[in-house]
Structures are given as structure tokens and as C-alpha cells.
Amino acid sequence: MSEAAGLGALLRLAAVALFGLAWVVAAAGQEGAAPAGAPPAPPQRHVKIAFVQVDGDPRYAPIVASDRIVLKKREHPFAGAEVSIDDAAPLQRILGADFALDRIAVRSPADVAPAIKQAADAGTHFFLVDAPAAAYAPLAVAMHGRDVLLFNVSEPDDALRRQLCAAEFVHVYPSRAQLMDGLVQYLVSRKWTNLLEFEGPSSADAAMTEAFEHSAKKFGVHIVAQQKFEPGTDPRQREHNDPALLSAINRDFDVVFAADSDFDFVRTVPYHLVRPRPVIGSIDLRPVAWHWTWDHNGAPQVNSRFEKKANGGHMTGADWASWLAVKMIVQAVLHTRSTDFAKDRAFILGYGSFDGDKGLAVSVRSWDHQVRQAVLLAAPYEVVASAPIEGFLHQSNELDTLGDDQPESTCHLDR
């Protein structure tokens, strides 16, 4: 535990830019005269938020083409949290509280639970967990019943919401089930209901395919054939590594769904099918929590603040989740006027209208602590649609047409 913190870069970001709107305001006042209603004394209360990441997390390895061209640089979603801390700066005078963001980096998923336990022992209640799925089971055990909220900001694994089902978690990042339901709703709305499926060799590809097939069944989309691909150039394997041959089936299809979390083989799929058909899933049209081109609901302002913070980098779904997690904490302190953990926790889990800049108001599902939210269907340069798609109805909240609704959920934290 001390090892984890010691070995990792423990980076304290004292919210430097934040303290003292008081002074700014004072300076802005007319010279001399002490203004009536002058700002109160600087903040007395402190809210600590820790961002926990795993160094060497393969989810953030750069994606490199065969000739070493870097296609995508991927960053831990820390900047998203930083933007939210900056957004909270003007509130400090009003709240009488400030927010400090600590960055804790550990060496492996197994080190996440001890590092969080140590920080919780030292008084931190709020954690942004940026770790692969493997870190969660030990974390649930270590923190069971503790006064903490652990915000999952980057892991879509459905099992964390279903089998693991721990009350200390708030899954801000959408589940695979939510993402795939959003994608399939769009297909149904276009009447593109005959799908050819390409599944990659990794376990993440299998999980994505499974979620997709579940959504297809839920919304009545027909999968005409399931093909497994093997990345490579081996001519003996051409039935499995050539998109033309993979798509040369004796049935027509509207769209190819490709699950390739490595973003390797899938790059060769568009324009290489035997029929002129669009590709969705891991390339071209993807279901995401956020997109840098989203230009409704106040999104351009958030994207712009993020890009300034991240030196021009684009805000990702995980950045959005980090941004929202911090925002939920800040809003809790604002609306309860309290830094008491029990009050803030109750507010976060119970409030019906957090603003996630994705249209419909965001809230936490009582049964599995998944954040209900819109899913954006993004092409590289355009958000094509936002799910829930019009026409998919729900008796209480259309956002619950995406992912595990209360009746089918296996997790019942509300009972």
C-alpha cells in the first residue's frame, strides 16, 4: 500500500488557480472604499478527490500502424477531471469549500485496491477509478461498507455492473450494454436490420460482440453471419484475414459490425468488403460516451475548455466521465451546502438532473449505480445521432431503454 503510493507518481495538484475568487473580486472593486457585501473569508473546508490510474494500462498504449505511424495517442482521462476542478473554481467563495485533485498512479491493477484503501484511511472519500476491469473485484472487497464513492470513469465491462454489483461504485462511464443498445437503436431506426458480424480474437472483442448480440436480440436485429477474423497476412489464413473473403457470403447484409479493440484489422475493413456496405462498431460509426464534434447542449464550451487544458487533445468518453464525476461531487456540495460525506453521497445517488451536456438529464440508477445517459453515435467527424433514438419509449425515463433496466438487472442495490 505505501509501496503503491511510493512507487507511483503521487502528484498533488493543489488547486492553485482556484483559491481566491475573493481576491479577484476585491481587486475588481473600486479602489479604496471597502464595498458593502464584500466577499467572505477564504474557504475553510476541503474536499479531496483522488484520481487513480494504472501505469502501463494497455488501454492507453498508442495505436501504431505497421509502419510505426502513430494513429492514436491515448491519454488517461485526467484532464477531464482537471477541467471540472477549474469549472468549480468560481464556486469556492460561495461554497466556503475548495476541491483538491490528487493523482495516484500504481503499477498494476492489483495495486489499485491497496492504494485506494490507504488514501481512504487518510480521509479521502471520493475516487475516480481509471483502471481495467481486473482491478474492480479486489477493490469491491477492500472498500466494502466504507465511506467512499468510487467513480468508474473508463471501464465499460458489464460484469462490474452485474455480478460485482457493489454499492460503493458509481459507474459514470457507460456500460457495453448501454453503448451497444444505442448503436442498435440507430440501426433499427434506419431499418438496417441485417448484420454481418466480424469478431476479433481478444477477450474485449468477445465481450463487445456478446453485448452487441444481446442488443440485437433485444431490438430485433438479425445477424446473418458471424465471422471470426485473425489479423495477419498469412495466405493460408486468408479466409480469416481478408475482409473481402470474410464478407463473401451467400446472403446480403446491410451493415458490417466489427469488434476489434486493438483497432488494427478493423482499419482494413472499410472499402474492402465485397459489397458496398458501411462498417460500424470499432470503426466509422461508433457508440461513445462523448465526442469532440458534439455541438449541442453546451458541449462546444466543454470541448473548448478541455482542448485548452489538454493542449489541443480531443475530449474522450473517459474524459467526459471524469469531468462529470467531479461535477457530481461539486454539485452535491453546492446543493447540500455541506461537505458531510453521507449527505453528499445521498445527493449524488438521488439527484435527478445532473447536466452532462448530452441533452437528457443525467442521474444514477438506483439498482446498479450506473449513470443513465445518452450514447452518442459518432462518425470520425460528426455525431450522426444521439441515443435514445426518437421512438424508443420507456414508461419512466427514455434513457433506461439503454443498458440494464431495473427488471432485467441482476444487481439490486435498491432493495
Add this chain to the structure above:
Amino acid sequence: MLRLIVALGLILGLAFAVTPAAAKGTGLIYVSNEKSNNILVIDPKSYKIVNDIAVSRRPRDMHFNADHTKLYVACGDDDDIDVLDVASGKVVGKLATGSSPETFAMDEARRRIYVSDEEASTLAIVDMDKNIIEKEVPTGAEPEGVMVSKDGKTVYVTSEVGDLVHEIDADRGYVTRDVVVATRPRRFAATPDGKELWVSTEMAGEVNIIDRQKFVVTGKIDFLPPGMRQSDVTPVGLAMTKDGKTAYVTLGHAAHVAVVDVATRKVLDYILVGKRSWGITLSDDQKTLYVANGLGDDITVIDTASRKPIIAIPVGRVPWGVVVDE
């Protein structure tokens, strides 16, 4: 840069001096179109477009000066407020603002424009004559709606992200009080008696009512037009009659205008309009209501007596606001 601004200011001042005052009350309707970068001028009787004025990029909020010789237009993508000469229909000046101006308020007595700067989280106070930002007042994140009190002493600003309404001392230039409101506060209306401030809270789907004296929320109004989803109820625009009896609230994606009895705070009726209705304006005689439908590329003209839409007029791309020259 400063010299340029001063020069611009001089030109502007000159324009003021030499332009003869146009007759107040042509009755023409002006519509700002965010994506086609123009102001369309519509005849109120024939509903025909009589002029199409190219302005700086992304025109949104508009205000006439007192004698209606000038129309001020906030242009978000060029970081300025265009000044239109109403008689000639030409842009005769530009006032520099902070980044991406959306809504603003004018105080001609103090020769000031108050404009929120979303990116800097400040309220910029622009000197209309010198064409300089004389002061920037720090606000909550993403300040949006701006209103100045009748006596010009107080400015109110919403913070969309902070769920706050700020009260600002206009002369001293700092926030004097704050009040927490519901999620995503957008625009204001004030009761004519000066007692209440109404603010639309888009994400919560409400209007919150603030007691201006005590500066606390004393009430709220919920909306749900028949057949619409609660989640689509996203109130933004507010208009109140001069007698202070009736308020009209545009409900955004719920594509309706709510008619509210101010005294009882009860919703009396819902009037069907287009998608993402935001901008709303009452005619001077209070008989006609104009609503800009951002995602319908049209405006709806409503008869307030019968509470029925009369016509929808196609305009430019993404209409934001409507004002009437009268």
C-alpha cells in the same frame, strides 16, 4: 490593436452623430440565424422577407437602442457585437467582446453593454462609445443570461454550469450575492413591479422564481405539455407582458410555449411551436408572440388572445432570436 479599437469607436460615434433617427415603429420583424450568418427582416402583415442582412458569424441575441435607429447583434463566432443601422440595413460598426458572445444587456444611460463570456467565465462590461471592455467581472462557469435592472444599478447573470444566479453591482463591478437555482439556468424575465426575477432552468425543466430583495428562490414552475416527454421539457426563453399578468416560456425540445399566470404561477395553456424553440418576443401591443424554432429553421407567429399559432415562417438556418422594430 488598441488604436484600431479606438478608431472603430470613433467611426461608430460619428455614425451615431450623423444618422438621422429612423421612424420608430416600422413594425418589421428581425430574426437572427446562427448558421446562415444573417438577419432576416420580415414584414409583419404579408409575412414576406423584405431584407436579408449579412452580419458577422453566428448572430444570436439582438437589442435595439432606445430610439430604434440601431440594432445590436451578438455574433458568437467573430467575438463581436455588430451594430446595424436600422434605416439602411447596413452593418455600421462592431464592438469587440470576449469570446463567443451569446446574450447581452444594454444600458444606454451608462453607455454600457453587459455581455457574458462563457469561456472566460466573466461578465464583460463594454463601453459602447470607446469600444473597449472596461471591466470583467468573474462569475460561475459558463455565464449565460444577462439582465440589467431598470435603474441600471444591478446586473443579473446566470451560470449554466454552476447552477447559480449572480447579483452584480453594476458600478462597482463585483458580485454582491449569489443564489443556487435548479440545473442549467439560462434566461431571465422580471416582473414589472421589480419584486421577482424569473429564471429558466433548462435541464431541470423548470422556471425558478427569485425574490429580488431577499435574493432567494421562493417558488418554481414545472411544465409538461400534453403528449410530450418530461425529458424534452427544456425551458429557455421567457417573455412577460407589460401588465405583469402573463408570462410565456419556450420549452425547447418539447416544442411548445407555456402560458403562465404570473400571480398564481399556474400554467394556463401550451401552444405548439417548432423544435428547439428558444427566442421569444412579444409585440408592443402584446397581441402577437414571435418564437424562433432553432431546429425547425422557422419562426412561429402566435395570436396571444386565442393562444393559437397563426403561421410558421421559414427563415435562415438555426434561427436564434426575434425582435420587433416598434
